[in-house]
Amino acid sequence: MTFELETAANPEGLKRVVIEPVSRVEGHGKVTLLLDDDNRVHQARFHIVEFRGFEKFIQGRPYWEVASIVQRLCGICPVSHNLAASKALDMIVGAQLTPTAEKLRRLMHLGQILQSHALHFYYLASPDLLFGFDSDVAKRNIVGVAAAYPEIAKQGIALRKYGQEVIRITMGKRVHGTGAIPGGVNKNLSLEERNILLKDIDNIIAWSQAAVELIKKVYTGNPEFHNGFGYYKSSFMSLVRKDGAMDLYHGGLRALDEHGQTIFDHVDYGHYWDYIHEEVRPWSYMKFPFIRSRGREEGWYRVGPLARVNNCDFIPTPLAEAERKIFKEFDGGSATQATLAYHWARMIEMLHAAEGIQELLLDGDLQGDDLVSKGEPALRGVGVIEAPRGTLIHHYRVNEDEMVVRANLIVSTTHNNHAMNEAVRQVALQYLDGQQVTEGLLNHIEVAIRAFDPCLSCATHAVGKMPLEVELVDAGGNVIDRLAKNSDGRCDI
Amino acid sequence: MGTFMSKTITIDGQVVPFKEGQTIMDAAMAADVYIPHLCHNPEFTPHGSCKLCTVKVNGRNVASCTMPAVEGQQVLSDTLELNDERLSLTQMLFVEGNHICPSCEKSGNCQLQAVAYYLGMMSPHYNHFYPQREVDASHPDVLLDRNRCIYCELCVRASRDVDGKNVFGLSGRGIGSTLVVNSASGLLGDTNLAATDKAMQVCPTGALLKKRQGFTVPIGQRIFDHHTIKDVQLGDKHE
Numbered sequence: 001m002t003f004e005l006e007t008a009a010n011p012e013g014l015k016r017v018v019i020e021p022v023s024r025v026e027g028h029g030k031v032t033l034l035l036d037d038d039n040r041v042h043q044a045r046f047h048i049v050e051f052r053g054f055e056k057f058i059q060g061r062p063y064w065e066v067a068s069i070v071q072r073l074c075g076i077c078p079v080s081h082n083l084a085a086s087k088a089l090d091m092i093v094g095a096q097l098t099p100t101a102e103k104l105r106r107l108m109h110l111g112q113i114l115q116s117h118a119l120h121f122y123y124l125a126s127p128d129l130l131f132g133f134d135s136d137v138a139k140r141n142i143v144g145v146a147a148a149y150p151e152i153a154k155q156g157i158a159l160r161k162y163g164q165e166v167i168r169i170t171m172g173k174r175v176h177g178t179g180a181i182p183g184g185v186n187k188n189l190s191l192e193e194r195n196i197l198l199k200d201i202d203n204i205i206a207w208s209q210a211a212v213e214l215i216k217k218v219y220t221g222n223p224e225f226h227n228g229f230g231y232y233k234s235s236f237m238s239l240v241r242k243d244g245a246m247d248l249y250h251g252g253l254r255a256l257d258e259h260g261q262t263i264f265d266h267v268d269y270g271h272y273w274d275y276i277h278e279e280v281r282p283w284s285y286m287k288f289p290f291i292r293s294r295g296r297e298e299g300w301y302r303v304g305p306l307a308r309v310n311n312c313d314f315i316p317t318p319l320a321e322a323e324r325k326i327f328k329e330f331d332g333g334s335a336t337q338a339t340l341a342y343h344w345a346r347m348i349e350m351l352h353a354a355e356g357i358q359e360l361l362l363d364g365d366l367q368g369d370d371l372v373s374k375g376e377p378a379l380r381g382v383g384v385i386e387a388p389r390g391t392l393i394h395h396y397r398v399n400e401d402e403m404v405v406r407a408n409l410i411v412s413t414t415h416n417n418h419a420m421n422e423a424v425r426q427v428a429l430q431y432l433d434g435q436q437v438t439e440g441l442l443n444h445i446e447v448a449i450r451a452f453d454p455c456l457s458c459a460t461h462a463v464g465k466m467p468l469e470v471e472l473v474d475a476g477g478n479v480i481d482r483l484a485k486n487s488d489g490r491c492d493i
Numbered sequence: 494m495g496t497f498m499s500k501t502i503t504i505d506g507q508v509v510p511f512k513e514g515q516t517i518m519d520a521a522m523a524a525d526v527y528i529p530h531l532c533h534n535p536e537f538t539p540h541g542s543c544k545l546c547t548v549k550v551n552g553r554n555v556a557s558c559t560m561p562a563v564e565g566q567q568v569l570s571d572t573l574e575l576n577d578e579r580l581s582l583t584q585m586l587f588v589e590g591n592h593i594c595p596s597c598e599k600s601g602n603c604q605l606q607a608v609a610y611y612l613g614m615m616s617p618h619y620n621h622f623y624p625q626r627e628v629d630a631s632h633p634d635v636l637l638d639r640n641r642c643i644y645c646e647l648c649v650r651a652s653r654d655v656d657g658k659n660v661f662g663l664s665g666r667g668i669g670s671t672l673v674v675n676s677a678s679g680l681l682g683d684t685n686l687a688a689t690d691k692a693m694q695v696c697p698t699g700a701l702l703k704k705r706q707g708f709t710v711p712i713g714q715r716i717f718d719h720h721t722i723k724d725v726q727l728g729d730k731h732e
Contacts, residue, residue: 060628062636064707069596093705172712176595179711187711372709401630402704 005425008034008043015039019442029454031424031445039434044425046417046449047284055407063092063398064182070394070409071176076119078176079112079167080387083249084394086180087383091270092398094375095183100368104185106249107360108170109385110353113248114204115163116388117305117350120453121211122156125343128447129218134440152214155207159350162197162204166357169193184372194361201358205319208351212323215347219340223331230339230423230430230448233258234300235291236307237415239386242266244313246352248386254311255291255301258337263291269384272393278410286417289410300418303390304452305345310336315348317355323348339423342451387412389453413454423448502566504528504548517557517568518546527723528570529579529608531586531697532645533558537654540646543586545579545608580612588619589668591626591640592698598707599699601715605643607722622668629674631682634704635693642672642700652692660686672700 008014011034019031034043058069067085071078083105090097097105127140130149139148146153164174170189171177179185219226235258239251252266253275267275278287279296290299301307309328315321327335327344335341360366383394390412397406413420427448432441501510502517504526511520516539521528532543541559548557549569557570569575586592586605594600626639644663652660660681664673676683686692688703696702712718716725 062630062704062707064705065596065598068598068708072596177712178708181708182705186709187714403628403630 005041005044005429006421011043014042017437019445029449031449033428033432039432039436041425041428041433044421044428045284046421046424055409058404058407061404063089063396063402063404066396066404066407067180067182068176068178073409073411075175077112077116077387077389079108079171080385080392081394082171083109083180084383084385084387084392085396086182087250087385088381088394088396089182090383091381092378092396093182094377095373096375097184098368098370098373099365100188100370101184101372102249103360103363103365104170104187104189105180107189107357107366108167108179109249110356110360111163111166111170113163113353113388114208114350114357115160115167116453117346117353118156118159118163118211120388121215121343121346121350122153122160124453125450126152126156128443128450129215129343133444133447134438137439137443140443155210159204159207159211162200163353166197169197181372183374186371188368188371189361189366191367194366197357198361201354201361205351205354205358208347208354209319212344212347212351215344216323216326219335219344220330223334226340227331227334227338228430229444230426230451231337232339232422232426233337234302234419234422235263235294236310237291237301237303237391238308238311239269239384239391240266240312241316245316246308246312246314246349247316248308248349248353250385253384253391256311257294260310263293269393270382272382272384272395272410276410278414284417286414287410288417289415290418300422301415302419303412303415304342304388305349305390306336306342307390308386309345309348315352317352317359319355320348320352323351339426339448339451342453346453389413390415413452416452416454420449420452420454423451500562500564502562502564502568504568505571511562515562517548517550517555517560517562517566520562521557521570522727525727526570527727528557529611529722530558530726531604531608531643532647534647534695537647537650537695540650543582543643543645545582547575547578549575576612579608580614581618583609583612583614584616584618586643587614587617588621589624590642591621591623597641597699598702599641601712601718602710603699603717604697604722607717607725610717611722626671629681630704631680632684632686632704633682634688635681635686636702636704637672637674637681638700638702639672640700641698643698644670644672645697647695647697648672648692648701651695652686652690655691658685658690658692660684660690660692 014034014036017033017035030047032045032047033041035041054070054073058066061069067082067089070085071082073081123142126145127142130145131140142153167177168174171179235255237253237255239247240254241247241251253269254265255263257263264275275292276289277292278289280287290296291301292299309324315324327348335344380397385392392412393410395408396404399405424445427444431444435441501508502520503509504521507526509520509524509526518528518533522535528546528548530543530546532540533546539558541556544556546557547554550560550566592605594606600606628639629637646663649661649663652658660675662673662675663670665671674681674684693701693703
């Protein structure tokens, strides 16, 4: 553990290195490092510096607007926000979903998982993984991948497109559509629509398998490096189905500690606050959630693909389950805590999503007409879903006039806040400690952050060309070294 | 009867017959000539407030919904100049209120949005006012969101002339105008408005809405998903 690196004991006189903004992530973040005269790292922090305010400005709006508004938190995973909100609103209208409604929502969600995972792996992460973290920056992007590995790039684009098509057909638009409404969905899937999606699903499954093979080949090709990069142990949290299966849409909360021992299991997320608290730290706009029973110091955890693949007892689709077993057994389980293993787990999930989509498309319930249900209304609703990046919690209170009076959203990246900081600290210690700052070394820090696929906004706008600025300032405040990478990918030194 | 429709005007050069007592707008709609409008609804007495239907008659700008048709009028409507002015008026309506189309449940069914599309509005152009406006959710079945009100008074007219209830009225003047309701508390829940009232069927925007209906119509099946406002208002789909 490197917890002590969060705050330097004696920050006076230390040099401050700032990476701002960190991109190929959603939104704006920065990394600050405090170094001594010998460039030894004394403090490393990953800050989220933006403030969005969704929780505030949905107050005073009618509850049925909420799912449509809050999905605009994100342009990459809006379906997950839409569905988490809709699940909370189901509680507010007292609904028990019909089979048609639940299966359609699951289909939307698997489309979301597929497209988001494909986006992250092929567009954002593969340049690092295929070319090397400190490879030629001019080629370390999706265009470089397309030139060197055209078939891989083509498959990545096709996978993302297919996921977007699932979303468009079920929700009316590829981004920010409608579909899920309080108590159900607003349309079913016609046979014609089903056939459009069925036409390509065999290819989608095959390409998802190829993606797993690719990351497996890369990862196992240099296991020591990939296991050790930004390595640390932590607890994991995710939803699991009643029988312990991976379930990305619904389930109970499960948290396992760094030894795989149960902290809690099958917890009803309607009372998540009994298990998770959030801590505010003065240097970041993002809160730091922790598992209440383990306290602030020891209670932090990771969510997302690695957590889900680790936490579930099995994956309920055969191809992905076979890959889960290979992953878990690899080198005596050495990858299960590795930062870069997020990529491997993510591709296993993408394969699961592809298989799950096929299974749902063949289910006649999707052509049902019983779309919405209502029951005894309530003034509070909590919806939890496994979004591409991890557990997503939406919590609303409404008044007697059906207007939102309070909202609390804990998004995946927030759960991973401490974990990402931990990864930054580890990489800073491993690769920057005592070194001269270079673009390649900076990218190591970003590779660690990127493994979590953090959802801070704008990720797709800066593919392979993340603008970065690093300044080395001496104790007197004088800039002694500066390195900037422009949005066109060029470096000015 | 042979002489009943013998009088004509021309609109953009097209000969348009009219009956005595008809306005230019009436005659235009009967002849399938579209003049953009928001506050006009043929079921109600013309109001002439939104000015979108402004046309040029013998060199003068007039509101076509209130201007009687007169034999031999030369009316210009679909001109670059008039459409530019209509676009500006529409943009002003957008910035004067708080019209957040992306998350508004009326999106796709909204006449204000449809007119904006028809006129080719690509941006609000003017600075937003971001006014502070009250949302009234006190009625069990109706939401009144004043952020989206364009003061067309269609609800005022419908409640007064059809429902016989006088639930709505405009108070204040100019930029200080606000839609008020007829109850001692000032709350919609204390009026005798019913969700089935005519006043609930005429709002061209999302200011007056039946509760719990948002987003129940999928994208692709909304009124303006496949039809322009011209098609809808000249056909039988006029709200």
